[in-house]
Amino acid sequence: MKSSVSEAKSIVNELLVDIFNRILIIEAESMKKQNVKLSMNEIHVLEAIEKVDETSMSNIAKKLHITVGSLTTAINTLYQKKYVTRERDEDDRRKVIIKLTELSHEVLKKHEAFHEQMIDAVFKELNVGEDQVLIDSLRNLSSFFNR
Amino acid sequence: MKSSVSEAKSIVNELLVDIFNRILIIEAESMKKQNVKLSMNEIHVLEAIEKVDETSMSNIAKKLHITVGSLTTAINTLYQKKYVTRERDEDDRRKVIIKLTELSHEVLKKHEAFHEQMIDAVFKELNVGEDQVLIDSLRNLSSFFNR
């Protein structure tokens, strides 16, 4: 199967758009099937808390690319539903430090399992060395966003 | 630079998450810079109308993975702002056919230009034949969502 470069570009564009349009819906379905009661939005907040170094409100909001005000409302409901705790930073009492509860860790485990399945699907039939092509392409795309 | 398969998987996962988290924001910035007054949401509605065969409300909603009710509110504002027209299908008067105005085509041209730049960045330094690896990987990912 041959194709010119511009054809390949067009195919890659369409695939990226398709993937982008569906991933949230598919992820949500997967979580629902596993009896997770949270929205994908809420799960992504938990994910950000897990990944960020210092879990202050500002840091988490920056990771999520939302305002701190928006994060406050998200954390309000997660706190109420016992997915996170809130405490003042003793070294700098302006800061509020968010921590995940066991409930959150269970949800994140399920979410990670979905991602692993997804990535396994990507690597299916990929030969040794070819993974580097994929990594380079995605790095190029990610770098494009840094301009 | 060598890495085990599981390392490669982890890198690809992180890159995909990063790309996913930023693409909407970057696209929105790009549109704003080009004096486009619409939200990315509204632009994606126009994009769906452009891509779908028969531009009835149901078809457009299906393409966008939203309910027809949600689409009605989106079309209401786009209609009011003169980005689309509405007409009854003469063959089946239950259907409403949406058409893009010149205003929309101008916006979509700018949006497509962004996507072209983006894809050019992906293909940067990609050798002949390597594009097929990328296409295969993304196809695998897209197919994973069809299960």
Add this chain to the structure above:
DNA sequence: TCAAATATTTTGAATTTCAAAACATATGAT
């Protein structure tokens, strides 16, 4: 000590979404 900087929450408004009800038109069985 106190003005400015930083961190967070609150407030008020806009956007986007959905499910269910209401409405319009078409189709198929009698």
Add this chain to the structure above:
DNA sequence: ATCATATGTTTTGAAATTCAAAATATTTGA
């Protein structure tokens, strides 16, 4: 031809998510 059912769209009412700006709390530096 008529009417029940199916299909297509809009309306309604409510919830979730977001933002900017104002308010509040704490720290820092002059």
